[in-house]
Amino acid sequence: MRTFCVAVIVLSLLSVGQPAPLTCETLMKPRDTEGPDLTGRWFLLALSAEHCITTTVLDVLLRPIFVFDITSMDASNVYNNSIKITIDGHCLEQSKMFFYKDNQMFEVDSNNTALGNASLFLYSGCPDCIVVKRMDMIKALILISRRKVVTAAELVEFETQARCLGWSTPQVFKAEHASENCRSYHDIPRQEDEAIMQRIYRKVSEKATSMREKIRKCLIEFWVFVFNTVS
Ligand SMILES: *[C@@H]1O[C@H](CO)[C@@H](O)[C@H](O)[C@H]1NC(C)=O
Numbered sequence: 304m305r306t307f308c309v310a311v312i313v314l315s316l317l318s319v320g321q322p323a324p325l326t327c328e329t330l331m332k333p334r335d336t337e338g339p340d341l342t343g344r345w346f347l348l349a350l351s352a353e354h355c356i357t358t359t360v361l362d363v364l365l366r367p368i369f370v371f372d373i374t375s376m377d378a379s380n381v382y383n384n385s386i387k388i389t390i391d392g393h394c395l396e397q398s399k400m401f402f403y404k405d406n407q408m409f410e411v412d413s414n415n416t417a418l419g420n421a422s423l424f425l426y427s428g429c430p431d432c433i434v435v436k437r438m439d440m441i442k443a444l445i446l447i448s449r450r451k452v453v454t455a456a457e458l459v460e461f462e463t464q465a466r467c468l469g470w471s472t473p474q475v476f477k478a479e480h481a482s483e484n485c486r487s488y489h490d491i492p493r494q495e496d497e498a499i500m501q502r503i504y505r506k507v508s509e510k511a512t513s514m515r516e517k518i519r520k521c522l523i524e525f526w527v528f529v530f531n532t533v534s
């Protein structure tokens with residue numbers, strides 16, 4: 304009797320606590336709701352790529368913190384993305400212009416001419432997130448959010464999306480506001496730049512040493528990927 308009760312409780316907890324898992328078919332669908340307003344600040348929370356090289360490199364590079372500050376430009380549907388990347392406490396800023404409409408975006412040059420392929424926004428169960436599928440040279444699936452932290456269920460959904468594509472296990476990033484004095488690479492005096500680079504280089508080599516096994520595994524996977532692509 305007691306076993307039965309426990310079983311019933313467990314079963315009812317399972318059925319209440321866990322909505323039916325979404326299929327890859329649903330998770331790979333383009334976002335079908337109205338495109339979100341992109342202006343304002345977004346945090347990069349996780350990234351998966353076609354092969355492990357991208358995520359491994361980001362891991363070796365001390366898992367940079369990415370913040371996107373998006374403003375709209377005079378031309379309609381054209382936006383300015385001020386990308387702030389913080390590595391080891393040092394913040395670098397770089398702006399990119401892009402065109403965005405109907406849950407698709409692509410980079411543009413100063414004449415608003417398209418550069419590269421469109422990125423698509425995919426289905427997401429997370430209300431203030433965007434799942435971006437980049438189809439340029441580096442194919443990647445990116446989870447960005449207005450929030451610095453998403454729930455475990457929201458992260459699992461993103462991991463499932465990456466798995467549906469057969470891409471790498473997502474690299475999860477810490478989210479923090481960028482420092483106020485974030486500078487463009489060109490604005491950093493050369494001497495200061497060299498000192499920063501030396502410090503970062505030392506930490507990066509230590510990280511690479513500690514990740515030797517993971518790097519080795521990824522390189523092998525990468526050779527298999529290249530072999531399958533060319534053969
Ligand atoms: C884009 O935004 C950045 C940061 O605010 C700014 O420095 C840059 O001049 C802007 N680019 C254009 C083309 O307006």
Ligand SMILES: *[C@@H]1O[C@H](CO)[C@@H](O)[C@H](O)[C@H]1NC(C)=O
Pocket residue numbers: 412413414
């Ligand atoms: C934009 O167009 C002008 C005039 O056609 C041209 O001189 C310039 O090189 C173009 N800029 C880019 C980035 O292609």
Ligand SMILES: *[C@@H]1O[C@H](CO)[C@@H](O)[C@H](O)[C@H]1NC(C)=O
Pocket residue numbers: 419420438439440441
């Ligand atoms: C854009 O997409 C096409 C079709 O998927 C692909 O063949 C091409 O290599 C992509 N362009 C870049 C720059 O990756």
